Every structure is written in C-alpha cells, then in structure tokens.
Amino acid sequence: MKGETTGVLLVNLGTPDTPAVADVRRYLHEFLLDPRVIDIPRWKRELLVRCLIVPKRVKNTAASYSKIWTGGGSPLLFWGKTVRDQLQAALSDSFKVVLAMRYQNPSIEQGLEQLAFCKKIIILPLFPQYASATTGSIFEKVMFYLKRWLTVPEVHFIPSYPVQKKMVACFSERAREKGYEKFDRILFSFHGLPIRQIRKCDRLGVCKSSPDCCVQAKNPQCYASQCVSTAHAVAKELNIPKEKFVVTFQSRLGSEPWLEPSTQDTVHQLAKNGVENLLVFSPSFVADCLETLYEIGVELKDEFTQLGGKRLELVPSLNDHPLWIEGLKELILAK
Numbered sequence: 001m002k003g004e005t006t007g008v009l010l011v012n013l014g015t016p017d018t019p020a021v022a023d024v025r026r027y028l029h030e031f032l033l034d035p036r037v038i039d040i041p042r043w044k045r046e047l048l049v050r051c052l053i054v055p056k057r058v059k060n061t062a063a064s065y066s067k068i069w070t071g072g073g074s075p076l077l078f079w080g081k082t083v084r085d086q087l088q089a090a091l092s093d094s095f096k097v098v099l100a101m102r103y104q105n106p107s108i109e110q111g112l113e114q115l116a117f118c119k120k121i122i123i124l125p126l127f128p129q130y131a132s133a134t135t136g137s138i139f140e141k142v143m144f145y146l147k148r149w150l151t152v153p154e155v156h157f158i159p160s161y162p163v164q165k166k167m168v169a170c171f172s173e174r175a176r177e178k179g180y181e182k183f184d185r186i187l188f189s190f191h192g193l194p195i196r197q198i199r200k201c202d203r204l205g206v207c208k209s210s211p212d213c214c215v216q217a218k219n220p221q222c223y224a225s226q227c228v229s230t231a232h233a234v235a236k237e238l239n240i241p242k243e244k245f246v247v248t249f250q251s252r253l254g255s256e257p258w259l260e261p262s263t264q265d266t267v268h269q270l271a272k273n274g275v276e277n278l279l280v281f282s283p284s285f286v287a288d289c290l291e292t293l294y295e296i297g298v299e300l301k302d303e304f305t306q307l308g309g310k311r312l313e314l315v316p317s318l319n320d321h322p323l324w325i326e327g328l329k330e331l332i333l334a335k
Helices: 021-032 042-068 075-090 108-114 132-146 165-177 195-200 223-238 263-272 290-306 322-333
Strands: 006-015 095-104 120-125 154-157 185-191 245-250 277-281 311-314
Touching: 006 021, 006 075, 006 108, 006 132, 021 042, 021 095, 042 290, 075 095, 075 322, 095 108, 095 132, 108 132, 120 132, 120 322, 132 154, 132 195, 165 223, 165 277, 165 322, 185 223, 185 263, 223 245, 245 263, 245 290, 263 277, 263 290, 277 290, 290 311
Parallel strands: 006 095, 006 120, 120 154, 185 245, 185 277, 277 311
Antiparallel strands: none
C-alpha cells in the first residue's frame, strides 16, 4: 500500500543539464548564489558571483564538463541514477527510492513530490562528511518545501556517516584494485572549505585549540574532523602507516584562508621532493564527477608529471560498487 511506504530521497550536489555554456552558467549561478556556499552579505555575493567568478570561469568549466560527459549525461547524474535503481532493488517493495540534486535537475522539490504519499521520508545526502555548504544546504531546502505541505509525514535526516563500515570497506577495496601498496605516497584529498566556515560551525569552542585538533576529534560534528576520521578509517583498514599518507583539501576558491594543506600544493611539493608514484583518494565524493575525474584525474596528474613525477592515479569513487549499495541500505534500515 502506498500509505505504508517509506520514501528515500538520495541527494547529491548537482550538475548542469548539458556541458553547454548557457547550462553551465545557470548551474554555477544557482550553486554559488546559495548563501550557505558563499556566506557573505547578499549584495557582495551577487556582485562577486555574477560579475567576477562566473564570467571568468564559465567557459573553462563548460570545456571541462564536455571532457567528462557521457552518453548518460554527467557522471554524477549517471551514477546517481544507477545507485538509485540498485538501491531500490536491494530494498523491499515497502521502500520508494528517488534521486534529487540540490542544484538543477532532478530537483529536490520534484523528488519530494514523488514521495508525498509516503508515511515516512528519509533524507540521505550523498556526502559522508557534514558541511553547512552541502548537507546543511540540502536540509534547509528540504524543509523549505516541506513547510508548504498541509500534511507532513515523519521525516528522518541522515547528517553524516564518515566511518560507515561498508563505505570504508568499499574505498579500501577500490584501493586494492589499484594495487595501493606499490605507490610511494597516498593522498586523501577532500573538498576544501574556508576556515571561517569551519569556525562558524564550532559550537563547542574547540576549533584549532591544538595542532592536532581534527585528529583528536574534539568536535565530532566538525567537517574537517570528519574528513580526518574517514581517511584514518580507510588507512587503518588497509594498514597504511601514518608516514605514508596525508590528508589534503582541494577545489580552493578565492583568496581567504581555506583548510590546509592544499592538495595542489602538496602534490607539487611531493613531485619536487622526488616522489614518483602517487595514489589519490577523494573520499568526500561517493560518485565520480568533475572534481575527481578532471580536477585530479587530468589537471593534477598533468601537473605532477610536468614537475617530475612518473605516475599519479585516482582511486575510483564508490559509484555503484555492491559494498556501497549495502552501506546505503544499512544507513536506511537503521532509521
């Protein structure tokens, strides 16, 4: 019966509808104008995004998207649909799984409408580590639409799962497939954030209270701390010694201080120091996308080899790996 169904809304960041400049511009505007992404006064954000960032970046970004586009659309959307279908098959008929994107299509509003008949809805962002700019923005948008409903069902939010066992096992299995033992160094590269945003989210007053604050996990809700937890969990699973791996942060935007060390700066320094073989995880993404396939798999790889490195390889994301589907199922059934 429809009224007895549990709805599952899988939500990822988003993707332009096509790699055309007009569609990429529309996507970048929606993404970067989100006050949780660029958290400055609105007039400054509008000026910065519409007059500086997007005009400067849109053509190059569109060209980058065109290089990774598939017959099924962007990799993020392709893998999202595949995971949705496989998760639906793994769950019983009493569940209805829907995919949505925070920006562009398929929209959160459309996804919620498909689940309006459900007795319970589980919101599952496809981000293992919580950040206001990603998971927080998804939750805010979900509540924006739900507050308009005359009848609101039971709703469960899954805020983060940085050390979920099946997810960690899946990243580890991907590394084994790459023969991780043969690489000189291993990077765990997470999407970066401004340090200012990290400190704004610190309600415990412990951020940067010690040099190893994130390692000690004094604030388990901190994005940076959760990133470190993910990296250490995978390293432990693979028995990677501490001196062989490093946690870094990518995709820096603007001139203000961001989380460090920078992935790009670290890769450059390793190449200059004589490291020849480098393996890179990107565990803040559960599906391959522009930031993994192009930013690391093409641009960073080229930079590494130009500076003297021999081989930089990207550990594929979780995509539709059976262990990842099992991990998602466990997260859902726990609710």
